[in-house]
Amino acid sequence: ELKVEQNPLFLSMQEGKNYTIYCNYSTTSDRLYWYRQDPGKSLESLFVLLSNGAVKQEGRLMASLDTKARLSTLHITAAVHDLSATYFCAVDGTQGGSEKLVFGKGTKLTVNP
Amino acid sequence: NAGVTQTPKFQVLKTGQSMTLQCAQDMNHEYMSWYRQDPGMGLRLIHYSVGAGITDQGEVPNGYNVSRSTTEDFPLRLLSAAPSQTSVYFCASSYDDRGQPQHFGDGTRLSIL
Numbered sequence: 001e002l003k004v005e006q007n008p009l010f011l012s013m014q015e016g017k018n019y020t021i022y023c024n025y026s027t028t029s030d031r032l033y034w035y036r037q038d039p040g041k042s043l044e045s046l047f048v049l050l051s052n053g054a055v056k057q058e059g060r061l062m063a064s065l066d067t068k069a070r071l072s073t074l075h076i077t078a079a080v081h082d083l084s085a086t087y088f089c090a091v092d093g094t095q096g097g098s099e100k101l102v103f104g105k106g107t108k109l110t111v112n113p
Numbered sequence: 114n115a116g117v118t119q120t121p122k123f124q125v126l127k128t129g130q131s132m133t134l135q136c137a138q139d140m141n142h143e144y145m146s147w148y149r150q151d152p153g154m155g156l157r158l159i160h161y162s163v164g165a166g167i168t169d170q171g172e173v174p175n176g177y178n179v180s181r182s183t184t185e186d187f188p189l190r191l192l193s194a195a196p197s198q199t200s201v202y203f204c205a206s207s208y209d210d211r212g213q214p215q216h217f218g219d220g221t222r223l224s225i226l
Contacts, residue, residue, distance in 0.1 A: 031212050033214055033215075035214075035217075041219075042203065042217045042218060042219045042220055043156075043203070043205075043217040044217075045214035045215070045216070048212050048213070048214050050212045088155060088156070090156075092212075100146070100158060100161055100171065101146075101156075101158065101215065102158070102172075103148075103155040103156040103157070104155055105153060105154060105155040106155050
């Protein structure tokens with residue numbers, strides 16, 4: 001059974017600082033997704049990582065995937081208040097599609113002025 | 114282009130009542146899924162479908178039924194509502210099995226009294 005663990009679950013940081021969110025998963029998969037959720041809102045896709053060593057960057061966020069270590073990281077550079085949200089990683093449990101995702105519990109990020 | 118549309122947005126039910134949560138997408142996506150989101154639990158997959166006429170169970174299917182008679186629609190039925198089904202329900206769709214991210218609806222906030 002695929003299990004996905006994120007840490008930390010809560011992260012409070014100051015503007016301008018850097019930090020990394022970790023996503024570990026328990027069984028082989030080469031498809032990993034990062035989503036963002038604002039309070040009371042839906043989920044927005046941030047990154048799709050499809051192979052070992054994949055790295056994607058958008059603005060102050062950079063995601064990477066190490067399939068051998070079963071680990072993905074979401075790195076935040078020079079945080080700003082607008083990045084405050086909950087971030088989820090999700091892993092494809094089917095080895096072939098994105099319809100059966102297993103989500104981590106999410107990391108609630110608060111960026112303070 | 115409306116994306117994924119969920120109705121209703123809010124609903125209060127009494128224990129034992131039944132209801133259907135509607136989900137429709139206009140992106141011609143083959144894959145559709147239902148998740149529930151509970152505080153501190155992330156998203157958990159209830160049921161999913163890889164195409165019209167094909168459905169399968171996810172992690173937490175008990176108490177829910179689905180059907181997929183058309184590509185566009187994927188309704189979720191609560192057979193006999195229980196307080197444990199109080200949650201936020203999200204419908205999602207994706208195009209294919211090549212690692213396309215899922216697109217999420219705005220959610221249905223359901224309370225069972």
